[in-house]
Amino acid sequence: MAAIIDGRAIAAKLRGRVAEEVVSLAAEGIVPGLAVVLVGDDPASQVYVRSKVTQTLEAGMRSFEHRLPASTSQEELLGFVAALNDDDAVDGILVQLPLPQHIDSDLVLDAIDPLKDVDGFHPVNVGRLSTGTGGLIPCTPLGCMILLDTAIDHYRGLKAVVIGKSNIVGKPVAMLLLERECTVTVTHIATRNLPDTVRSADIVVVAAGSPGLVRGDWVKPGAVVIDVGINRVERDGRKVIIGDAVREEMDHAAAVTPVPGGVGPMTIACLLSNTLRAARRRRGLPGAVREAAVA
Numbered sequence: 001m002a003a004i005i006d007g008r009a010i011a012a013k014l015r016g017r018v019a020e021e022v023v024s025l026a027a028e029g030i031v032p033g034l035a036v037v038l039v040g041d042d043p044a045s046q047v048y049v050r051s052k053v054t055q056t057l058e059a060g061m062r063s064f065e066h067r068l069p070a071s072t073s074q075e076e077l078l079g080f081v082a083a084l085n086d087d088d089a090v091d092g093i094l095v096q097l098p099l100p101q102h103i104d105s106d107l108v109l110d111a112i113d114p115l116k117d118v119d120g121f122h123p124v125n126v127g128r129l130s131t132g133t134g135g136l137i138p139c140t141p142l143g144c145m146i147l148l149d150t151a152i153d154h155y156r157g158l159k160a161v162v163i164g165k166s167n168i169v170g171k172p173v174a175m176l177l178l179e180r181e182c183t184v185t186v187t188h189i190a191t192r193n194l195p196d197t198v199r200s201a202d203i204v205v206v207a208a209g210s211p212g213l214v215r216g217d218w219v220k221p222g223a224v225v226i227d228v229g230i231n232r233v234e235r236d237g238r239k240v241i242i243g244d245a246v247r248e249e250m251d252h253a254a255a256v257t258p259v260p261g262g263v264g265p266m267t268i269a270c271l272l273s274n275t276l277r278a279a280r281r282r283r284g285l286p287g288a289v290r291e292a293a294v295a
């Protein structure tokens with residue numbers, strides 16, 4: 001029977017460690033601040049932003065919530081980001097994605113001060129990740145690695161297959177696995193013989209946004225499966241959330257993440273950890289939460 005990696009519990013533990021470090025920073029007169037910017041009224045984004053605000057406050061940090069109308073122009077948003085860059089109370093800036101179609105997301109993400117880029121999406125942080133020279137790491141890939149750490153002791157030489165080539169998950173998680181000396185194959189929905197490629201993997205990370213894509217017979221016995229998919233589908237007349245892998249078919253895996261309750265909760269916990277890291281780094285303070293130690 002595959003072990004179920006409990007993302008909710010591990011995220012709670014990470015949030016607890018962040019809160020402890022916030023208390024010790026407060027003794028030095030520092031209270032980290034996170035600004036979250038939501039443009040428009042996408043229902044899922046509203047829920048995520050509300051959770052971010054609540055969890056930021058629960059961790060003892062300052063939260064600056066900015067809800068802008070869907071009609072906000074690109075120039076207005078860029079001006080808004082510039083003001084947050086200049087605001088000393090703000091250590092981390094997160095612009096919730098997706099943005100309305102009339103706004104060029106890349107332009108906006110590139111405008112965030114890399115030192116405050118707690119999403120790790122700025123080209124400077126992307127470059128730092130690919131060269132292994134520090135920087136802020138995107139939250140969901142960081143969360144995937146923390147979950148993997150609960151199931152894997154030695155990564156060196158393991159074969160990892162990533163399904164999905166997005167800038168937010170697929171590419172950065174591939175970099176993190178490469179950093180651990182895995183042999184990494186990045187695949188996507190157009191990859192030929194995808195099941196055969198996945199079958200060779202010791203680690204499977206699926207972030208394809210395709211409900212139930214990875215079937216049991218794609219997965220080698222003893223592999224670890226990290227399911228990043230969050231798909232809202234209708235089952236027996238009910239709306240449910242399912243992942244990109246069919247978990248009921250994964251009994252022969254060593255460990256799998258559930259959906260919901262796997263990678264998802266790690267995203268916001270890692271955002272808090274990145275905010276703390278940004279607050280320390282901006283002030284030239286060494287160290288930050290050691291995420292790996294929570295697992």
Ligand SMILES: Nc1nc2c(c(=O)[nH]1)N[C@@H](CN(C=O)c1ccc(C(=O)N[C@@H](CCC(=O)O)C(=O)O)cc1)CN2
Pocket residue numbers: 048094095096097098119139140230241259260261262263264265266267268
């Ligand atoms: N600027 C960003 N935008 C978006 C990101 C991001 O990392 N940065 N990621 C996603 C949304 N997201 C956070 O923003 C997020 C997604 C899912 C979860 C989560 O806890 N999911 C639960 C299920 C929740 C549900 O019922 O919907 C789970 O998987 O258990 C948290 C955060 C896109 N935008």
